[in-house]
Amino acid sequence: MAMLKGLFITVVAVFALVGACALAAGLWFMNGGINSKQQPGPTETTIARKLRSAAIPDRAKKTGNPVRPTPDVLEAGMAHFADHCASCHGNDGGADTEMARGLYPKVPDMRKLDTQSLSDGELFYIIENGVRLTGMPAWGTGTPEGADASWALVHFIRHLPDLTEAELEKMKGLNPKSPDEWREEEEARRFLEGGEPSPKPSAGGHKHGG
Secondary structure (H helix, E strand, O other), X not given: OHHHHHHHHHHHHHHHHHHHHXXXXXXXXXXXXXXXXXXXXXXXXXXXXXXXXXXXOHHHHOOOOOOOOOHHHHHHXXXXXXXXXXXXXXXXXXXXXXXXXXXXXXXXXXXXXXXXXXXXXXXXXXXXXXXXXXXXXXXXXXXXHHHHHHHHHHHHHHHHHHOOHHHHHHHHOOOOOOHHHHHHHHHHHHHHOOOXXXXXXXXXXXXXXO
16 A cells, blocks of 8 residues: 555656646746747756657668768868858858847857767768758758769768868859849840849848948
């Protein structure tokens, strides 16, 4: 009888603890709402990273990079990063971009230990599969060519802390062009060919900044 009573008290205590945690989480969420401008606190950040690590299979963590880090591979990784990743992560991996500043959780600085300490297999898994409930999409195509491109990206991510000014300048020419940049190039082409410049778009579009 005493054992059953003790078990009952334990179960009640566990449910009470779970309820208290759920209430605290609810109050925290209600206080912040759906605001993505907030900076995650240290506790939330630590828990999120531990959950991310636990969600990556051990086999994936231990997988080595099968692609050799040749200059051509690093060049391909740079081009891929500039075209696909830099809009959020920045060319230098520092995440100082308009897109990154508006995301929650915040985009990590990939030059720092939190990213560089991940194994090659972990980086590959994240690139291929994305991270749920963040702004990180899954880039995997399910093809050998796509996998090789992701492994090349892993090599380039390792190189981020040592990027040179010349490499950063080169990446600017590899970044996707905005509609305004495409329009300017088209107008320059038409002008050189002796045509009339295309009309300017009417004002009133959705703009950011001052």
